[in-house]
Amino acid sequence: MVGTLRAELDAALRNRYGAERLDDLDAFAAADAVVAVTSGVCGVRAEHLDRLPGLGAIVNFGVGYDSTDVAEAARRGVAVSNTPDVLTDCVADTAVGLVIDVMRRLSAADRFVRRGEWEHGVPALARRVTGARVGILGLGRIGLAIAHRLAAFDATISYHNRRERDDVDYAYAGSVLDLARDCDVLVVAAAGGPQSQRLVDAEVLDALGPSGFLVNVARGTVVDEPAMVAALEDGRIAGAGLDVFADEPRVSAALLDRDDVVLLPHLGSATVETRAAMTELVLTNVERFLSDGTLVTPV
Numbered sequence: 001m002v003g004t005l006r007a008e009l010d011a012a013l014r015n016r017y018g019a020e021r022l023d024d025l026d027a028f029a030a031a032d033a034v035v036a037v038t039s040g041v042c043g044v045r046a047e048h049l050d051r052l053p054g055l056g057a058i059v060n061f062g063v064g065y066d067s068t069d070v071a072e073a074a075r076r077g078v079a080v081s082n083t084p085d086v087l088t089d090c091v092a093d094t095a096v097g098l099v100i101d102v103m104r105r106l107s108a109a110d111r112f113v114r115r116g117e118w119e120h121g122v123p124a125l126a127r128r129v130t131g132a133r134v135g136i137l138g139l140g141r142i143g144l145a146i147a148h149r150l151a152a153f154d155a156t157i158s159y160h161n162r163r164e165r166d167d168v169d170y171a172y173a174g175s176v177l178d179l180a181r182d183c184d185v186l187v188v189a190a191a192g193g194p195q196s197q198r199l200v201d202a203e204v205l206d207a208l209g210p211s212g213f214l215v216n217v218a219r220g221t222v223v224d225e226p227a228m229v230a231a232l233e234d235g236r237i238a239g240a241g242l243d244v245f246a247d248e249p250r251v252s253a254a255l256l257d258r259d260d261v262v263l264l265p266h267l268g269s270a271t272v273e274t275r276a277a278m279t280e281l282v283l284t285n286v287e288r289f290l291s292d293g294t295l296v297t298p299v
């Protein structure tokens with residue numbers, strides 16, 4: 001039984017993150033389910049809990065669990081777990097990749113070559129990454145791993161969290177606005193959910209300014225997406241590198257033809273190694289819950 005469960009979950013999880021939305025519970029759930037395996041895009045909310053009376057645990061495939069109503073789950077005695085740590089490095093790698101790509105216009109240059117335009121000219125100049133001032137919104141595990149990597153580029157790091165950390169030497173900005181004002185690239189690594197909804201709004205984007213870049217590897221909801229599109233269209237920010245979107249897997253049509261944006265399909269954790277580790281942690285949580293009612297990595 002456990003072997004079958006392992007094989008089925010393994011096949012279902014590895015390459016599916018973000019591809020599906022939970023619009024119709026009947027499509028995936030059985031009313032007598034004891035454990036629900038979810039993702040950051042496809043979670044369990046109060047209306048689903050109403051229809052899952054036997055549910056004991058929600059095991060999230062991913063570190064971000066903002067798609068699930070954790071408070072409501074707790075109120076009903078349903079435990080929730082996630083997959084912390086195992087994806088930190090890959091998501092941080094993705095963030096650094098986006099910083100380099102959008103600032104150096106690598107994807108734009110790739111398209112330039114493919115379109116055969118090199119024979120007629122050269123692409124627009126990019127911006128230097130080495131020595132850039134990087135503002136990190138959300139200096140948690142992933143934010144810190146991003147900062148460590150960017151140290152190799154002599155970046156000046158500042159950050160904003162709800163509270164200042166006493167274990168780092170990076171400059172603390174008291175608000176998102178202050179953070180944006182003093183950086184060349186604003187990297188969003190904050191957890192999703194109501195408390196971070198649209199923290200990066202039109203005012204913050206204006207503070208980032210016409211030479212500033214936005215990179216988001218956290219949640220699309222942290223950025224006011226229409227305001228970001230408007231800022232790009234008006235040249236009020238220089239570009240955006242995005243792994244996440246407000247309404248995944250849908251991407252605003254206005255972004256698709258722009259050379260100043262890099263668009264990724266939420267692949268921060270999508271490597272063979274990391275997805276295997278995440279899958280293993282999900283399976284371990286499911287098995288532990290089925291055997292003794294506890295979770296290995298509760299949130």
Ligand code: DGY
Nearest residue numbers: 040062063064268269
């Ligand atoms: C997560 O696990 O929440 C991330 O979004 C994966 O990229």
